[in-house]
Amino acid sequence: xxxxxxxxxxxxxxxxxxSTAWDEVRDQLAKxxxxxxxxxDQAKSEVLxxxxxxxxxxxxxxxxxxLERVNKEIKRRSRVVGIFPNTAAVIRLVGAxxxxxxxxxxxxxxxxxxxxPWHCSTMPWILVHRRHRRRRVGPPPRPTGSLLPALLG
Numbered sequence: 001x002x003x004x005x006x007x008x009x010x011x012x013x014x015x016x017x018x019s020t021a022w023d024e025v026r027d028q029l030a031k032x033x034x035x036x037x038x039x040x041d042q043a044k045s046e047v048l049x050x051x052x053x054x055x056x057x058x059x060x061x062x063x064x065x066x067l068e069r070v071n072k073e074i075k076r077r078s079r080v081v082g083i084f085p086n087t088a089a090v091i092r093l094v095g096a097x098x099x100x101x102x103x104x105x106x107x108x109x110x111x112x113x114x115x116x117p118w119h120c121s122t123m124p125w126i127l128v129h130r131r132h133r134r135r136r137v138g139p140p141p142r143p144t145g146s147l148l149p150a151l152l153g
Contacts, residue, residue, distance in 0.1 A: 005029070010062060015051035022048060073097055 005025050012018040022044055030037035050061040074097050084090045 002029070010058075014055075015048075018048055018051050019044075070098070070101065073101065 009018060009021045009025055012021050026037055026040040050058050053061055074094055077093060077097055
């Protein structure tokens with residue numbers, strides 16, 4: 001029953017409705033489980049952080065599938081090694097797995113999040129031009145002057 005009630009939160013069409021549904025679920029669960037109310041109040045901003053992104057990306061952001069895939073790969077490779085001599089060896093293995101996965105994503109043309117919804121994004125620091133994709137680690141510098149309407153339009 002609890003899982004079904006939580007699913008109603010994620011089925012909402014916009015951020016305001018998601019927040020309202022969260023509050024309704026919190027109130028409903030707090031009647032039966034009084035300790036849940038304060039916990040849900042504390043977790044609200046973190047759990048609903050996905051609503052800051054375009055709606056087209058919500059399902060992929062709230063999913064734990066990428067994290068599960070990373071954990072599965074780390075587990076698979078650590079089984080091959082068997083016993084680690086020290087903590088540094090574990091850190092090297094996990095680091096190598098993460099670097100390998102990162103390199104695969106950088107080199108391939110596939111995208112976990114499509115770039116098209118960013119055109120209508122409310123986050124103006126995101127540029128969708130192909131030339132910015134591989135050069136910059138962080139967000140590109142904010143454009144000034146008359147370039148801003150051209151980039152956001």
